[in-house]
Amino acid sequence: MNKQKILITLIAAGLVTLGGYGVQSATAKEKKQAPAAQEAAGQKKAETIDATAKLSDNHPAFEEGTSCNDCHEVKLDAKTTATQAWLYGDYLSWKADEGIMPKDKLWEQVVKVIGDSKAKKTYILATVLNNRPYAITIEYALDPVKKVMYAFSEKGTSKLNQIKANPYVALGWHEEFKNDFTKLLCVSLNGRAELFDGTTREFDEGLSVYPYEYGANMRKIPLDKFKAIMKQAMIMSRITLDEVTVTDTSLKDAGFRTRQRWMRK
Numbered sequence: 001m002n003k004q005k006i007l008i009t010l011i012a013a014g015l016v017t018l019g020g021y022g023v024q025s026a027t028a029k030e031k032k033q034a035p036a037a038q039e040a041a042g043q044k045k046a047e048t049i050d051a052t053a054k055l056s057d058n059h060p061a062f063e064e065g066t067s068c069n070d071c072h073e074v075k076l077d078a079k080t081t082a083t084q085a086w087l088y089g090d091y092l093s094w095k096a097d098e099g100i101m102p103k104d105k106l107w108e109q110v111v112k113v114i115g116d117s118k119a120k121k122t123y124i125l126a127t128v129l130n131n132r133p134y135a136i137t138i139e140y141a142l143d144p145v146k147k148v149m150y151a152f153s154e155k156g157t158s159k160l161n162q163i164k165a166n167p168y169v170a171l172g173w174h175e176e177f178k179n180d181f182t183k184l185l186c187v188s189l190n191g192r193a194e195l196f197d198g199t200t201r202e203f204d205e206g207l208s209v210y211p212y213e214y215g216a217n218m219r220k221i222p223l224d225k226f227k228a229i230m231k232q233a234m235i236m237s238r239i240t241l242d243e244v245t246v247t248d249t250s251l252k253d254a255g256f257r258t259r260q261r262w263m264r265k
């Protein structure tokens, strides 16, 4: 074979490989699309879109509650977003990967901010059901050792139904922002919620962490009686924390970035 022939053979082989790849990824995509969504889209292909893509007037119709990524692959550039830069990139006086708190020390900081055992805080809890978000205020108490949070809610409340259907939750807690960017304190948390009733061991574990005593004192009911009422009337939610992001401008004085992220894994 002369040089030219070899080159042509190589190019042809390359084309075959590329062609094969194209067919493969199209099939993978078709599998990913829900059958109903495909039908709604009239069998035309939904290409990869940018996160900022807008719907045009002649976009195929789709059902309410369906989101773009049910049909499209949405390109997200998670490396260069502002949050990533604040956490790990070149930011203010920090070079990339400098100023990041060691994991254990960061956890201590989380406990300092949102409170130790027998201390609760008022959070906004977000749940998602059928692609719709739902946000509610709720008191949670942190177990600093297991890194889980406990709350007690009346049976039959909406948030419990939401959690039952989809355990993935997010929470936020913040100090009121007083128009001064040098004084910020807020925490956002992600985790998985589970529900337990009063007959379970987990419910008792929750009571040992959650400062339920305030409820008994308020109602002037003996502790034991109050505990029995809680076991009867309430459902406990336990959130296993997976990710906690702290914004705390006071960390700067210790030489750390003001935004830090703890991850369980």
Ligand code: HEC
Pocket (backbone or CB within 6 Å): 037, 038, 040, 041, 042, 043, 044, 045, 046, 047, 049, 053, 054, 055, 056, 057, 058, 059, 060, 061, 062, 063, 066, 067, 068, 069, 070, 071, 072
């Ligand atoms: C039910 C599936 C489905 C959903 C949901 C959907 N798309 Fe599409 N989209 C399609 C299909 C199929 C095409 C190709 C249509 C064509 O070629 O005529 C398309 C085309 C597009 C295009 C190319 C040009 C155009 O508008 O026709 C853009 C941009 C786009 N979609 C953005 C979005 C965004 C943004 C959302 C969410 C708000 C979204 N799509 C939700 C199926 C979907």
